[in-house]
Amino acid sequence: MVSGQVSELQLRQLEKQLRYTFIKPALLLQALTHRSMGAENNERLEFLGDSILNFTAAAELFQAMPNADEGTLSRYRALLVKGETLTEIADELSLSELLILGEGELKSGGHRRKSTLADSVEAIIGAVYLDSGLDESTALVRRLLASRLGNLPQADELKDPKTRLQERMQKDALELPAYELVATYGKAHEQQFEVSCTIADAKPTKGLGTSRRKAEQAAAAAMLAQLA
């Protein structure tokens, strides 16, 4: 049942951290198995786990924030389910030592790849669902998200820099920021954009990014930092 790369002991320790013991341990192994190992991998479990994660985060936020509007709830959920958050959870669970990967993938550092780690967290959630149903899997999600749910940033901090800058100007009844493309660097598929952000009575700022939109966000962030 246990692959050459993962010991029984390691699996028991993971179950302890998850505070869940699998009825069918094969499901946990499958959740840890990258597609580079062939047909029996964790991609279908990840598909399932992703939707349970999304639902549970939505339900928790709905309850915790009775006055938040739908846009605010969506932004908080995006924060809870984004790849970066899942990668952090994977690190807390030391999943990189437990992933079962094909040799090529292993050699190229696949067990430390952020997307692989994030996917395996979702797959574990899906595996718990198949092992014993929705209640256990949503309970697992609540445990995995608990410290983050108890420690959410202010709603304002979730908005992107352009939105925050615009709202700040509107609040003070000032003219809205102007963004202008200053330069582009590099060839077509590796282009960098440089954008300036101008508001009244402040030094213009600049931002760089791989798209115009990203460069505008960087310029707005620089402006917010300058105003702070």
Add this chain to the structure above:
Amino acid sequence: MVSGQVSELQLRQLEKQLRYTFIKPALLLQALTHRSMGAENNERLEFLGDSILNFTAAAELFQAMPNADEGTLSRYRALLVKGETLTEIADELSLSELLILGEGELKSGGHRRKSTLADSVEAIIGAVYLDSGLDESTALVRRLLASRLGNLPQADELKDPKTRLQERMQKDALELPAYELVATYGKAHEQQFEVSCTIADAKPTKGLGTSRRKAEQAAAAAMLAQLA
């Protein structure tokens, strides 16, 4: 409890169609209430219902298609939860006659707006969840999706035209299609793109669209139609 616009009888009929009777009928009313009515509207319920819909569709497809890979499952789910499908369900439930909208929204035909109708279906799912929990709400989703789950298109038909055309060329070991921008029409924010699609041994086709990508898809669809 009942608004001026919706009668008790209409609500009872909707419950009959849903095969669900609300413990707190106020939740059903809220699910039918558009944001144009003010603060007590259905947007938060929609946020909740959307995630239950997504999870239930994912779980049903996972079970029904034990051999489908994650990409195929995702495409089927997108089909089941997209706005168009939800609008059809809203029509089956005659929701347009039951929506509670502000006067301005009503006058501008808001009760027939596709997005408003789709949103209210998700809000009803969220309302059932709040009324009696996850099991009842996922059971409702299964009822609403039943005919569609029993009647899914072939996996191939779910792919977009460019992908299908490319796969066809690859299968026959032919050169891949070439897309070229032929012309643009109109001003900046209402531009139309015209793109040609060329493959060996066939008459080139053309496609129009509001973005280059959409025009390419239209040209690929025209080519597939020509080859059929």
